[in-house]
Amino acid sequence: ACTMALLSHINELAANGLPAIRTAALWVGAGWLLAVLATGAMSQFILARLGGDLVAQLRLVLSRRFIDLEYEKLANEKHAIFGSLIEDVASIAPLVLVAPLLAYNLLLVALYAGYLASVSSPLLCILALFLCATVAASLALERFLRRRFDALREANEKVFEYFRYLSEGKKELALNSARARHVADQLIRPAIGRSRRLMIQVHTGLGFNEAWSSAVIYASVFVVVYVGYATLALPQATIMRFVIGALFLSGPVAFIVSAARQVGVGTASLRHLQRVGLDLGGEVEPSAPGHESEGRDTWSNMALRDVTYAYPGDEDGRIALGPIDMEIRRGELLFIVGGNGSGKSTLLLLLASLLTPRTGELLIDGVPLDRDKQRHRRRFTGVFGDFFLFPHVLDAAGRTLSDERIRNLLASLGLGSQVRVEQGELSKLTLSTGQRKRLALLQCYAEDRDIFFFDEWAADQDVHFRDYFYRTLLPDLKAQGKTVVAITHDDRYFGLADRVLKLEAGRVVSEWPAEVIDRYPADPARSSLQR
Numbered sequence: 001a002c003t004m005a006l007l008s009h010i011n012e013l014a015a016n017g018l019p020a021i022r023t024a025a026l027w028v029g030a031g032w033l034l035a036v037l038a039t040g041a042m043s044q045f046i047l048a049r050l051g052g053d054l055v056a057q058l059r060l061v062l063s064r065r066f067i068d069l070e071y072e073k074l075a076n077e078k079h080a081i082f083g084s085l086i087e088d089v090a091s092i093a094p095l096v097l098v099a100p101l102l103a104y105n106l107l108l109v110a111l112y113a114g115y116l117a118s119v120s121s122p123l124l125c126i127l128a129l130f131l132c133a134t135v136a137a138s139l140a141l142e143r144f145l146r147r148r149f150d151a152l153r154e155a156n157e158k159v160f161e162y163f164r165y166l167s168e169g170k171k172e173l174a175l176n177s178a179r180a181r182h183v184a185d186q187l188i189r190p191a192i193g194r195s196r197r198l199m200i201q202v203h204t205g206l207g208f209n210e211a212w213s214s215a216v217i218y219a220s221v222f223v224v225v226y227v228g229y230a231t232l233a234l235p236q237a238t239i240m241r242f243v244i245g246a247l248f249l250s251g252p253v254a255f256i257v258s259a260a261r262q263v264g265v266g267t268a269s270l271r272h273l274q275r276v277g278l279d280l281g282g283e284v285e286p287s288a289p290g291h292e293s294e295g296r297d298t299w300s301n302m303a304l305r306d307v308t309y310a311y312p313g314d315e316d317g318r319i320a321l322g323p324i325d326m327e328i329r330r331g332e333l334l335f336i337v338g339g340n341g342s343g344k345s346t347l348l349l350l351l352a353s354l355l356t357p358r359t360g361e362l363l364i365d366g367v368p369l370d371r372d373k374q375r376h377r378r379r380f381t382g383v384f385g386d387f388f389l390f391p392h393v394l395d396a397a398g399r400t401l402s403d404e405r406i407r408n409l410l411a412s413l414g415l416g417s418q419v420r421v422e423q424g425e426l427s428k429l430t431l432s433t434g435q436r437k438r439l440a441l442l443q444c445y446a447e448d449r450d451i452f453f454f455d456e457w458a459a460d461q462d463v464h465f466r467d468y469f470y471r472t473l474l475p476d477l478k479a480q481g482k483t484v485v486a487i488t489h490d491d492r493y494f495g496l497a498d499r500v501l502k503l504e505a506g507r508v509v510s511e512w513p514a515e516v517i518d519r520y521p522a523d524p525a526r527s528s529l530q531r
């Protein structure tokens with residue numbers, strides 16, 4: 001409104017010349033200018049706040065969606081999803097920020113159009129024809145470029161995947177210059193080349209659109225002047241007022257056209273997020289409440305019946321596990337053994353309901369686990385083969401463990417002198433692989449859930465600590481009533497288990513009960529076992 005008033009004042013002076021009291025015209029002009037400045041600054045402040053709020057909300061929603069995303073989805077689209085964390089958030093943020101500015105500029109266009117209608121409706125019709133041509137061309141270009149934007153998004157994903165090779169394979173690349181050259185020349189260079197080509201195509205299209213739009217605006221002003229004099233025989237003052245107004249209008253129109261850039265990149269990222277299962281729509285529900293009040297969990301038997309599993313990423317649909325029938329009894333110490341690729345880790349993920357069986361079902365005390373997977377998952381704590389360490393030590397309810405308790409655990413795991421703790425946060429996670437596994441074990445003790453699982457936990461431990469793990473820690477857990485499922489290749493400790501389940505090519509080939517394990521293998525240390 002202030003800009004409109006300033007425009008009207010300028011037009012008045014341009015058409016009629018200065019009034020008798022010249023200083024009055026000056027003060028009125030200065031007043032409107034100040035008003036434009038003040039309201040402009042205020043609206044920018046409001047827009048900045050709105051933009052900041054929108055970006056914060058976007059980040060919150062995305063992080064919540066990542067947390068809610070099923071592991072199964074993530075496991076098979078790791079690169080795509082990590083790419084989303086980096087690229088999509090970066091390109092959706094400007095899209096979100098541009099939205100209020102678009103609204104603001106659309107409002108300005110509507111106001112200027114209203115003003116121009118009051119000057120001359122026939123001239124506004126001519127201008128509108130040109131603007132419609134610009135909008136139609138922009139929309140057609142958007143449709144044309146949409147596939148290229150998606151292709152650019154995919155090409156960037158490939159580049160990020162190869163960048164990961166650089167950071168995660170740094171040691172291997174430093175040792176092997178031939179591989180480093182292969183990664184640089186055969187992988188990264190072509191991927192960057194493809195991304196560059198697409199980027200040039202997309203941005204040339206957008207640049208052409210911007211150049212076309214400003215040419216159309218100038219053409220429209222030219223035609224307005226020409227038709228105004230030649231055909232409509234309008235007075236000079238009307239044509240001048242209209243031309244000045246049209247030039248004011250060209251600013252917001254140019255902004256709207258140039259916003260197509262952010263909109264194109266941002267919407268390609270939105271489509272990518274949807275493709276990988278991260279829909280930004282809907283509300284962010286508050287975090288699931290603690291489960292301290294759930295009461296005692298009384299399960300006594302957990303079974304897989306006729307279960308098969310095939311990884312979705314596996315194109316030939318190869319069955320990774322099954323058909324399999326097995327059970328876990330509450331309070332037992334179960335070892336799962338078998339060769340590489342026999343399905344041990346997959347079995348563990350199915351038991352914890354992190355993977356969903358393709359056929360068959362998981363039964364808890366004979367009842368199929370259909371709903372409330374979260375509740376079932378809360379029964380488990382453990383160390384995966386590819387575990388991740390968090391610095392904060394939390395109990396099962398998500399409360400920080402006391403520093404004193406953590407220090408005791410660190411000391412019992414032989415890490416007292418290496419890792420310090422302050423307000424439940426470990427000072428250091430960059431340790432040797434074996435030591436990091438001990439920290440992962442510490443987290444399990446902190447969580448203290450019903451079922452402890454270990455995926456070849458002891459493989460990286462020294463002889464002393466491995467012995468301590470099998471002969472002291474596991475029996476202690478069992479004595480506390482915990483159920484322990486351990487994947488292991490350490491056959492000299494098989495005798496400690498209640499049962500040993502052997503897998504081969506995804507199937508259970510043998511199950512040794514305690515009596516048989518007692519005779520196998522011959523272990524001189526067995527005599528010292530409690531059993």
Ligand SMILES: Nc1ncnc2c1ncn2[C@@H]1O[C@H](COP(=O)(O)OP(=O)(O)OP(=O)(O)O)[C@@H](O)[C@H]1O
Binds near residue numbers: 314338346
């Ligand atoms: N993410 C995956 N995508 C496709 N196939 C997979 C995936 N993870 C495992 N597999 C396949 O599933 C089968 C079982 O794998 P799993 O990791 O369960 O074996 P494992 O017994 O734990 O092996 P290891 O002793 O080497 O850890 C294997 O044939 C493996 O190739």
